[in-house]
Amino acid sequence: MSVRAELRGVARTFADGTRGLLPTDLVLEPGSVTALLGPSGCGKTTLLRLLAGLARPDPGGAVLFDGRDVTDLPVERRNIGMVFQGYALFPHMTVARNIGYGLEARGVPRAQREPRVAEMLRLVRLEALAGRRPDQLSGGQRQRVALARALAPQPALLLLDEPFGALDAALRLALRVELAALLTALRVTAVIVTHDQAEAMALGDGVAVMEGGRIGQRGTPRDIYERPANRFVAGFVGTLNDLGEGRFCRPEALRPDPAGPLEGRVSAAFFDAGRTRLHLAAPGGGEWVLELEPGQAVPERGSALRLALDEKAVLRF
Amino acid sequence: MRFIPPLVTALVTAFLIGPILLSALAGVTANWFLGLSGGFTLQWIGRVWEHYAHTIGLSVWLAFATLICTLVLGVPAAWSLARSESRAARLLEEALVLPVAVPGIATALGLIMLWGAVGDFRTHWSFVLVGHVLFTLPFMLRSTIAAMKQADLPVLEEAAAACGARFWRRFRTVVLPAARGGILAGSLMVVALSLGEFNMSLLLTSPFTMTLPVGLADSYASLRLEIGSAFTLVFLVLLVPPLIALQMVADRLGGVR
Ligand SMILES: Nc1ncnc2c1ncn2[C@@H]1O[C@H](COP(=O)(O)OP(=O)(O)OP(=O)(O)O)[C@@H](O)[C@H]1O
Ligand SMILES: [Mg+2]
Numbered sequence: 088m089s090v091r092a093e094l095r096g097v098a099r100t101f102a103d104g105t106r107g108l109l110p111t112d113l114v115l116e117p118g119s120v121t122a123l124l125g126p127s128g129c130g131k132t133t134l135l136r137l138l139a140g141l142a143r144p145d146p147g148g149a150v151l152f153d154g155r156d157v158t159d160l161p162v163e164r165r166n167i168g169m170v171f172q173g174y175a176l177f178p179h180m181t182v183a184r185n186i187g188y189g190l191e192a193r194g195v196p197r198a199q200r201e202p203r204v205a206e207m208l209r210l211v212r213l214e215a216l217a218g219r220r221p222d223q224l225s226g227g228q229r230q231r232v233a234l235a236r237a238l239a240p241q242p243a244l245l246l247l248d249e250p251f252g253a254l255d256a257a258l259r260l261a262l263r264v265e266l267a268a269l270l271t272a273l274r275v276t277a278v279i280v281t282h283d284q285a286e287a288m289a290l291g292d293g294v295a296v297m298e299g300g301r302i303g304q305r306g307t308p309r310d311i312y313e314r315p316a317n318r319f320v321a322g323f324v325g326t327l328n329d330l331g332e333g334r335f336c337r338p339e340a341l342r343p344d345p346a347g348p349l350e351g352r353v354s355a356a357f358f359d360a361g362r363t364r365l366h367l368a369a370p371g372g373g374e375w376v377l378e379l380e381p382g383q384a385v386p387e388r389g390s391a392l393r394l395a396l397d398e399k400a401v402l403r404f
Numbered sequence: 405m406r407f408i409p410p411l412v413t414a415l416v417t418a419f420l421i422g423p424i425l426l427s428a429l430a431g432v433t434a435n436w437f438l439g440l441s442g443g444f445t446l447q448w449i450g451r452v453w454e455h456y457a458h459t460i461g462l463s464v465w466l467a468f469a470t471l472i473c474t475l476v477l478g479v480p481a482a483w484s485l486a487r488s489e490s491r492a493a494r495l496l497e498e499a500l501v502l503p504v505a506v507p508g509i510a511t512a513l514g515l516i517m518l519w520g521a522v523g524d525f526r527t528h529w530s531f532v533l534v535g536h537v538l539f540t541l542p543f544m545l546r547s548t549i550a551a552m553k554q555a556d557l558p559v560l561e562e563a564a565a566a567c568g569a570r571f572w573r574r575f576r577t578v579v580l581p582a583a584r585g586g587i588l589a590g591s592l593m594v595v596a597l598s599l600g601e602f603n604m605s606l607l608l609t610s611p612f613t614m615t616l617p618v619g620l621a622d623s624y625a626s627l628r629l630e631i632g633s634a635f636t637l638v639f640l641v642l643l644v645p646p647l648i649a650l651q652m653v654a655d656r657l658g659g660v661r
Contacts, residue, residue: 141562163565175563178555179581188577192569240568 089117089276090152090166090243092138097148099133107133109301110148115244118274122291122308124284124323129297131280132172135246138278140165152243163192168237168275170247174229176221182232183208183217189240207235210269227258234266238273245270245277251286263289284324288312296320312337318404327402328375335402338364341377343386344395351375351394353386367392424640431634448634455627456619456635460642462529463616467598470536474594477537478544479587483579485545486552497549500542508603511538516607527610535608536598543597544590551586552579592651599643616642 092115099108108130115121123131136142137150140162144150150158157165168189176185184191187204195203208214211231221229230250237245250266251259267290270277281287287294288308295305296319304316315321321335328336330349341349351367354374358364363379365386377394379385386392431449435442485493515535520526560582564574580587602617609618616639624632 139566141566161565162562163568163570166568167566169563169566171559171563171566173559175556175559177560177563177578177581179584188564188569189567191577192564192567192573236567 089274091115091117091154092244092276093151093154094134094137094144095149095151097134097137097144097150099130099137099142100145106300108137109299111302113295113302113305115276115278117276120270120277120279120290120292122287122294123278123280123297124282124287124294125297125303126282126323130300131282131297132248133300134297135169135248135278135280138244139167139169139246165244166240166242167244167246168240168242169245170230170233170237170250172248172252174221174233176229176232176236178221180220181217182213182219182221182224185221185232186235186239188236189242193240195240203239207239210238211235226254227262230254230262234269238269238275241275243276245273245275247277247279249280249282251281251283259283259286266290288324294324296323298323313400315402321402321404326376328377329369329371329373330396330401331371333403335404336396336400337402338377340397340400341375341394342397343377343379343383343392345393347393347395349394349396350391353388353390353392355388356385365392367394424636427633428637428640429633430630431632431637433630436630436633448628448630449638451627451631452623452635452638455631456614456616456623456638459614459616459619460638462613463599463619464642466529466533466536466615467595469533470540470598471591471594473533473537474541474544475587475591478541478590479548479580479583482545482548482552482583483557483575486549487558497546500545502542504542508539508601508605509607511535512604512607527612529613532605532608532613532615535604536601539601539604540594540597543593544587547590547593548583548586551583551589555582557582592647596643596647 094111094113096110096112097108098106098110100106111134113134123134125131133142137144137148140150140157140160144158148158149156152165177188180188183204186207187200190200190203204217205214208217211234213228213231213235216224216228221232224232234247234250237247247266251262254262263286266279270290279287279290281290291308293305294308294311296303296311298319304311304320306314311320311324315324318327318335321327326338328338328341330336351369353365354368355366356363357366361381363383363385365377365379367375367377369375375394430436432444432446433440433442434445434447485497512535515531515538516526519531519534525531557579560578561574564578569577600617601615602621605615605618606621609615614622620632620635620639623635
């Protein structure tokens with residue numbers, strides 16, 4: 088069912104000359120979930136639209152599904168499912184009709200549509216709201232309708248553009264867990280766009296970090312966190328401490344140690360979910376961040392603190 | 405002091421409706437110059453029917469045909485104007501006020517100069533139809549474009565396409581429903597304007613293709629006052645119910661969205 092999708096030298100230049108995407112190669116293995124991570128305006132939506140067929144690549148680029156060139160195939164014939172940045176639910180249709188729309192468009196007769204829609208309603212736990220219209224739903228419910236609408240026709244490729252964009256933190260977290268479970272169960276090739284690094288790390292088998300219209304690095308979440316390809320990627324997927332002379336490290340590489348080689352002055356301490364994040368003023372003028380183990384004594388603001396460094400975890404750019 | 409606003413409303417209403425009521429009343433009095441004491445009669449309405457049945461039928465037919473034409477031409481045109489980002493499209497949208505600003509008589513003269521000599525076109529009802537479509541189309545366009553822009557159509561259409569819907573299905577199931585409030589309001593305007601249009605019709609009609617308002621002027625000019633008034637009554641009976649009905653539907657749809 089799920090497809091191997093590939094971009095080959097795909098670029099996108101807009102009418103006004105803006106380069107939304109520089110020539111890009113990307114392979115999405117069947118059944119893999121790829122998180123597309125990057126700051127606002129880096130080209131995430133542009134890449135997704137090119138995969139979907141909502142935009143045409145500049146001449147020379149090709150989009151392939153299972154090795155077949157689909158560059159000229161319009162979006163409605165690519166058998167994809169898409170969740171848009173603002174959901175784009177049909178306002179004049181009920182929840183059930185929204186969810187069944189993809190089946191309707193594929194000519195599935197009503198008798199076969201209804202059980203499938205009921206199944207999807209169960210899956211996203213919206214059975215009780217089947218008859219409502221989108222404007223009578225909460226943000227989280229809308230998000231689930233959009234997801235069910237994209238999934239109902241069993242698309243070969245699922246594209247999610249910031250599916251949790253407009254939701255509050257708690258709901259994001261809850262839906263993230265639900266979506267992760269769903270994607271594992273469905274084994275559909277999927278791309279999830281997000282600018283939240285924790286979300287990308289949690290949802291993707293693989294993460295692609297984008298920067299200024301190109302993919303800066305691809306890898307597993309662990310790879311990218313521990314062996315970032317460049318300083319931008321390193322800074323985007325986690326906190327980075329500048330040790331000077333091109334040497335950097337993650338907060339975990341530092342720990343308080345009276346005999347340690349480094350010294351900083353404690354500037355702030357934040358308590359967050361059982362751990363304390365300590366901010367230090369570094370001698371070079373920068374700022375270092377580290378986390379204290381639960382139960383470890385929190386040093387006073389303004390006091391000097393000596394630190395040990397795990398040399399193996401030092402990153403060089 | 406609180407009774408002043410309702411009083412003003414009542415006065416304004418009386419000012420607006422008074423003449424119409426008076427005129428309609430004249431249509432059922434036996435002799436207007438004798439006043440109500442002369443008694444009531446339906447004979448004038450009968451006379452109107454004798455003289456103008458054809459005119460009334462033609463007007464209803466013309467309004468219907470105008471509506472069909474403006475729907476068939478206007479909705480697709482509105483769709484392409486609403487989604488186009490070109491400057492030409494914006495200019496064209498601005499230009500849609502022109503036919504309203506130009507006096508109907510001028511448009512009618514233009515049409516006559518252009519088509520007056522082409523066969524029997526001048527005396528055929530479709531000549532009037534062309535004028536009415538020209539006059540009413542901008543109203544259909546403007547109201548439909550406004551509804552389409554408000555509905556964020558490009559995104560909804562992309563969503564439908566991503567669901568696998570081809571062009572016609574998208575148009576039928578997404579574009580039309582999203583714009584239905586505007587299309588309905590436009591239709592209401594078109595029917596009302598076509599039924600009541602006088603300026604342009606006065607020149608475009610011929611004795612064989614007389615429309616209702618022109619017939620009304622003709623009846624006041626050439627027949628008894630009571631007949632003209634009876635005609636007014638018929639006009640109101642014809643125009644008001646569909647207007648109210650359409651207004652109610654438009655309100656209901658407007659409320660849902
Ligand atoms: N239609 C367009 N015309 C011109 N430039 C565009 C157009 N659409 C996008 N761009 C530009 O292309 C770049 C990439 O846009 P894109 O929408 O892909 O960003 P994004 O990564 O999805 O950002 P966000 O996280 O804010 O959604 C941006 O600089 C944007 O301004
Ligand atoms: Mg985006």
